[in-house]
Amino acid sequence: MSLAKKLYDIGSLVTDDEFIELLKVDFNPADYATLFIDFTIKDGKAEAKLQKSSLDNTKTLFTKAIGGRGLGYYYLYPNFKYDSESDLYKKFKNSFHTFEKSVLVFGGERNHDLIKPVVEYIKNYNQDELGLKSFDKGNYLLVFGVNGKTIRELMPEISSNFASNAAFLHSDLEEKEAIDYISGKKELCGYNPDVKFFTYDNYHKGFKPQILDKLPLSKQSATCIKKGWIYTINNLRFYHKGLEYIIIPSLLKFDEVAYKKILNGLKRIQQSTKNLEEKSIKEDSFIRRLEAQSEGLVGNAYLDIYFTELNLTNLSVRIFGSMEDLLPSKIREVGSKMMKQKVCDYYLAERKKEGYLCLGDYFSKIELFTSFTKSSLPNKVLQEKIYLAKLFLGYEKIEHKELLDKFEHYREYDFENKKKLTDEGVKNWIEYSDSFVENEDRTLEFLGSINAIKRS
Incomplete structure (x- = not known):
């Protein structure tokens, strides 16, 4: 099953209210100065007044960007x-983008005569009659209103209308009849689920037609995928000792009740502590952590794991590696x-367990080198972790042969790539050969037991 279909399945279970909740930005209002810009509309023209205010007893909704790039990001409401x-x-x-691409698109037409003069005012704002240039550097909340009401109060329908129509046409493309990738039916396609790694090239319009040819999506399908993606990066994204990864569960035979239960279980694990980084502290082993996360998944359930780096500003994602169709029973x-067999898939010198085999000795060479020498090679360390x-x-x-080479390197060099010698100048592995050979034999035995050695 494709990633697009898996995200669609997740999105199909996300309600409109849940989706809007996922877009919210959390912050403490006490840490910000609140500025309220209120527009009064007279004879089709807008006049503005700025005043310091607070969010007390004020209906607002602050969200992440819902579209755009660079200086053209726009948000659900002008907050x-x-x-x-x-x-x-x-x-x-730059706030006019939000009015043009969200408020006027998802807000009811009955208020368009109030909003259009506001857009013109902002676009033609040059004299700084509101004194915006006089404000010092600081933390600010900028809230817009019309006739004393915030836009959220004036047009509450924006959020529900967006939730059911969250996907936009790809830029430079028009709707075109095609076989929708999800439904398999002929529909008007060309809509963008805004999952950045689905896009061939966000900056070269020559690639746009390929998007429609290879992943034709109707508005409904693209909206559902977008909901699934937003749910995933909020509730199914985890950290472990420098690894950021996303878990996407699937069922061989889709069952809505069972699937919702699986999603809720992963969400509870992800939200069980205060922040993402804290979730990785108690368990050193990545495999053991995955085992806990997949606990209770039986039968026809399986997992996709994507090792990622997410940009929370524009929700683009870099994928460094993946393991697809992973069975929980395998974990x-x-x-x-x-x-x-008392095997560890990590290395921590200060917490090394007596009697345990640390495969990090052989497979975490770069990570240990950077740790002991205070060097910085983050991408190489990441790839090393993913490989293991x-x-x-x-x-x-x-x-x-490659495994034997790793044994030899560990025999000869320490974690700073210096020769391992006793005070008398004798090689450590000769002086303490039994210890080295025992760990090598245990490594061969363990990797053989999980069928991880390729023999010619």
Whole structure:
């Protein structure tokens, strides 16, 4: 099953209210100065007044960007949160994007005569009669209103209308009849689910037709995928010792009740502590952590794991590796063998367990080098971690000769790539050969038991 279909399945279970809740921005209003810009409309023209205010007894909704890029980001409502901002004048000038692409699109037409003069006022704002340039650098909440009401109070329908029509046409494309990738029916397609790695090239219009040819989506399908993606990056994204990863569950035979239960279970795990980073502290082993996260998944359930780096500003994502169609039983099998054979898939010198085999000695060479030398090689360390996870779970195999080379390197060099010698100048592995050979034999035994060695 494709990733698009899996995200569609998730999105199909996300209600409109849940979707809007996922778009909200959390913050403490006490940390910000609130500025309320109120427009009065007279004879089709707007006049504005700025006053310091507060969010008490005020209906507002602050969201992440729902579209755009660069200076053209736009939000569900014209309520903006700025951290350490020194140019409120520029931010005010750019606010028209939100009015044009959200308020006028998703708001009822009965209020368009009030909103259009506001857009013209902002576009033609040059004299700074509101004194925006006089504000010092700081944290600000900028809230817009018309005739004393916030836009949320004036046009509450914006959020519900957006939730059911959240996907927009790809830029430079028009609707075109095609076979919708999800429904398999002929529909008007060309809509963008706004999942950045689905896009061939966001900056070259020459690639746009390929998007429609290879992933034709109707508005309904693209909206559902978008809901699934927003749900995923909020509730199914985890951290573990420098690894950021997304877990997407699937069922061989889709069952709405069972699938919702699985999603809720993963969401509870993800939200069980105060922040994402804290979730990785208690468990050192990545495999053991996955085992806990997949607990209770039986039968026809399986997982896709994507190792990612998410940009929360524009929700673009870099994928460094993946393990697709991973069976929970495989995770449990490997975890059980690790416990039985006392094997660790990590290395922490200060917490090394007596009697345990640390495969980090052989497979975390770069991570240990950077730790001991205070160097910075984040991408190489990341790839090293991903490789070891794939090796354990059957997505990689290591050549027998390559494994022997790792043994030899560990015998000869310490974590700073210096020769391992005793005070008398004798090689450590000769002086303490039994210890080295025992760990090498245990490594061969364990990797053989999980079928991770490729033998010629």
